[in-house]
Amino acid sequence: MSRKQETNFEKKPPLIFRIKEKNTIRKAAKVSKSIFSLLNKEYLNRIILANCSFSEGHGARANYLGLGMLYYSFVHLLKAKVAVCLGSGGGFVPRIMRQAQRDLDIEKCSRTIVIDADKPELRYGNPDYLHEGSFLRTLFPHIEIIVKPTKEGACYFVENGIKIDYLHIDADHSYSGSLSDYQAYRPLMADNFIITLHDTNLEGVAKAVEHIRNKEDLEVMDFNYLWGGLAIVKPKTAPDIPISPQDSFPVSIDQSRRFIIFLLKKHAPKLYDKLKEIDESIRRDESSMV
Ligand SMILES: C[S@@+](CC[C@H](N)C(=O)[O-])C[C@H]1O[C@@H](n2cnc3c(N)ncnc32)[C@H](O)[C@@H]1O
Numbered sequence: 001m002s003r004k005q006e007t008n009f010e011k012k013p014p015l016i017f018r019i020k021e022k023n024t025i026r027k028a029a030k031v032s033k034s035i036f037s038l039l040n041k042e043y044l045n046r047i048i049l050a051n052c053s054f055s056e057g058h059g060a061r062a063n064y065l066g067l068g069m070l071y072y073s074f075v076h077l078l079k080a081k082v083a084v085c086l087g088s089g090g091g092f093v094p095r096i097m098r099q100a101q102r103d104l105d106i107e108k109c110s111r112t113i114v115i116d117a118d119k120p121e122l123r124y125g126n127p128d129y130l131h132e133g134s135f136l137r138t139l140f141p142h143i144e145i146i147v148k149p150t151k152e153g154a155c156y157f158v159e160n161g162i163k164i165d166y167l168h169i170d171a172d173h174s175y176s177g178s179l180s181d182y183q184a185y186r187p188l189m190a191d192n193f194i195i196t197l198h199d200t201n202l203e204g205v206a207k208a209v210e211h212i213r214n215k216e217d218l219e220v221m222d223f224n225y226l227w228g229g230l231a232i233v234k235p236k237t238a239p240d241i242p243i244s245p246q247d248s249f250p251v252s253i254d255q256s257r258r259f260i261i262f263l264l265k266k267h268a269p270k271l272y273d274k275l276k277e278i279d280e281s282i283r284r285d286e287s288s289m290v
Pocket of ligand 1: 054055057087089092093117118119120124125126127148149151170172173198
């Protein structure tokens, strides 16, 4: 049947959908009276931003995530099973990575790994989470901490055949240091990956980003004007992503409605006729009331 031949019943949402919509509105209105925010600000301030040095370099402040919003989004988008952070003073990026995995309900089958060699001589001091009772280790006990130079850390992934979905580079900020981190970890990335490099407003990191942009088959976007600066690196061509049933593409309400009508007509024609009849009588009543 062509679109033109569709009956009124098929074109406008039938009664069954309108009842469903009304129920959804009623329930949503109830929730919106008590919860106003997608972000839980108390959780943000007490868990994500508390005892978190260097978070300002990512633009984070009270009630505000700054670049953290992007780190969260990348884990969320990729449903990242393995998220890795190279270098972190206070664990800001690792906690956001882990939080996103928790929020996706993939906590048990996912990993967030930090690799930091504890190099206070690089003027950043010691990372805050080295001792057992630290804030990060207590509140995020499943974040794995590898105290090693990033190069040695890369061997761990090679030896264990682990592919990384999302990598954040924030360790050695020199040109050779940041570029060699990129080069050591690039082969360890999954097909559908995202890499971010922090502090692109530092000369060394900016130069490494330009090198990556010119040499590789990737797309690079550099928000170097936002706080410390952040470059995002992704594959240029669409990766070959296997789609599991629960990851199938979302369909619009209109598509779902058409599909249900198709199923009704095919498998329950009597029910289809009855619904159509009720729907038309309601429409007639409604139009006579106008
Ligand atoms: C303090 S962070 C820089 C601040 C950062 N923006 C943040 O969010 O914490 C840099 C960290 O990288 C670590 N680091 C530097 N060079 C490294 C290397 N080659 N391997 C491993 N860690 C390194 C330092 O120990 C330091 O903790």
